[in-house]
Amino acid sequence: MDEIDKKIINALQNGFPICDAPYQQVAGQLNLTEQELLARLTILLDNGTLTRFGPLYNAELMGGALTLAAVKAPHDRFDELTDIINSFPEVAHNYARNHELNMWFVLATDAPEQIAQTIMAIEQKTGLTVYNMPKIKEYFVNLKLEA
Amino acid sequence: MMVDETDRKIIQATQAGLPLTTQPYQTLADQLALTAEEIMQRLSAMKNSGIIRRIGAVPNHYKLGYRFNGMTVWNIVDEMIDELGQKVGQLDFVSHCYQRPRKLPEWPYNLFAMVHGKSQDEVDLQIRKISELLSDNNLGCDVLYSTKILKKTGFRSAMQHATD
Numbered sequence: 039m040d041e042i043d044k045k046i047i048n049a050l051q052n053g054f055p056i057c058d059a060p061y062q063q064v065a066g067q068l069n070l071t072e073q074e075l076l077a078r079l080t081i082l083l084d085n086g087t088l089t090r091f092g093p094l095y096n097a098e099l100m101g102g103a104l105t106l107a108a109v110k111a112p113h114d115r116f117d118e119l120t121d122i123i124n125s126f127p128e129v130a131h132n133y134a135r136n137h138e139l140n141m142w143f144v145l146a147t148d149a150p151e152q153i154a155q156t157i158m159a160i161e162q163k164t165g166l167t168v169y170n171m172p173k174i175k176e177y178f179v180n181l182k183l184e185a
Numbered sequence: 186m187m188v189d190e191t192d193r194k195i196i197q198a199t200q201a202g203l204p205l206t207t208q209p210y211q212t213l214a215d216q217l218a219l220t221a222e223e224i225m226q227r228l229s230a231m232k233n234s235g236i237i238r239r240i241g242a243v244p245n246h247y248k249l250g251y252r253f254n255g256m257t258v259w260n261i262v263d264e265m266i267d268e269l270g271q272k273v274g275q276l277d278f279v280s281h282c283y284q285r286p287r288k289l290p291e292w293p294y295n296l297f298a299m300v301h302g303k304s305q306d307e308v309d310l311q312i313r314k315i316s317e318l319l320s321d322n323n324l325g326c327d328v329l330y331s332t333k334i335l336k337k338t339g340f341r342s343a344m345q346h347a348t349d
Contacts, residue, residue, distance in 0.1 A: 039248075047242060047244055047249070050241050050242035051241050051242050051243075051244070052241065053239055053240060053241050054203070054240040054241050056210070056225045056228050056229050056232075056240070057225070058208060058210070058211070058221065059207055059208055060209065060210075061205075061207060061209070062207065072207060076205050076206075076207070079205060080205055082242075083202070083205075085248075086245055086248060087244060087245060087248045087249070088242050088243060088244055088245065089243050089244070089245050089337075090202055090242070090243040091202045091203055091205075091241070091242045091243070092199050092201075092202035092203035092240065093196075093199050093203070093228065093231075093232075093237045093239075093240045094237065094238045094239055094240070094241070094243070095196060095231075095236060095237060095238070096235055096236055096237070096238050099234070099235055099236045100188055100196070100236060101187075101188075106285065106297075120335050120336075123335075123336075124335060124336045129336060130336075130337075130338050131334075131336060131337050131338070132334075132335035132336035132337075133331040133332075133333070133334055133335060134331065134332045134333040134335055135256065135329040135330060135331055135332060136329060136330050136332055137327070137329045138291075139292070139329075141335070142256075142329070143335075143336070169288050169292065171285040171286055171288070171292075172285070172286070173283040173284065173285055174283075174284040174285060174286060174295075175267065175270065175283065175284040176282075176283055177270035177271050177273065177274035177282040177283065177284070178271075178273075178274025178275065178279060178281065178282040179238070179280075179281050179282075180238075180239075180280065181243065181280040181281070182280070183244050183246060183249050183251055183280075183301060184249075185244065185249050
């Protein structure tokens with residue numbers, strides 16, 4: 039990743055135009071050619087520096103539901119419990135964290151009532167209590183990290 | 186603010202991202218048998234209504250050197266949480282800020298704010314700034330660091346999630 043890549047990553051976190059030739063427009067602002075921008079963007083996505091490039095949707099406004107949930111996974115069962123929980127397609131993200139509640143996952147479903155059903159199914163399959171912490175209010179969401 | 190069938194097709198077609206072609210909206214239009222004008226008009230409408238939060242790039246924190254990703258959690262006096270949640274959310278290093286339910290007695294925290302840093306010192310300074318802002322309204326806090334990504338799906342990452 040060089041200075042030009044950093045410039046591209048920073049610029050593209052601030053939005054992207056909706057017009058006939060948007061890459062050409064962005065390339066012009068960055069003093070690059072359209073082909074160079076597209077080539078570098080392809081590499082940044084292929085090597086995982088960028089996890090995604092495109093529209094980011096708000097699931098709740100489309101009728102879907104999200105929640106953040108956590109379990110206390112005993113260390114001797116951690117891998118087994120990871121496999122069980124990850125096997126649910128509703129589990130979008132799952133992170134190990136340094137706390138007694140040591141496994142935190144996001145559930146994303148097409149409809150709100152499926153959240154409770156999924157949590158019940160996870161509790162049955164794991165034998166653990168799932169701590170369900172759906173958001174009550176969103177104060178801010180915007181992930182921008184300077185490269 | 187509802188999405189119709191055509192919007193859903195566009196959402197489906199962009200789950201994996203925007204095409205890397207010189208005319209990406211025309212490429213989408215060709216795939217969906219629509220016109221580029223209609224694609225652009227619908228994307229603009231979804232952006233204006235908030236269904237699209239933004240169009241852009243999502244970096245991998247770790248690849249950019251942000252190895253310290255902390256979920257800071259705070260026990261805030263109920264009467265103050267909206268005012269303070271707004272203020273914490275406005276700090277430039279906070280990427281997500283939510284009010285969530287306490288799970289008493291063991292989980293007294295009702296405010297969640299994600300912070301990201303390249304060093305422990307950087308994150309510690311961010312936490313100190315949040316703590317100063319909350320002052321006496323903070324009845325207790327903790328910071329949970331992610332030690333491992335156990336799952337991250339490409340498909341559903343089109344939805345911007347709470348623990349990114």
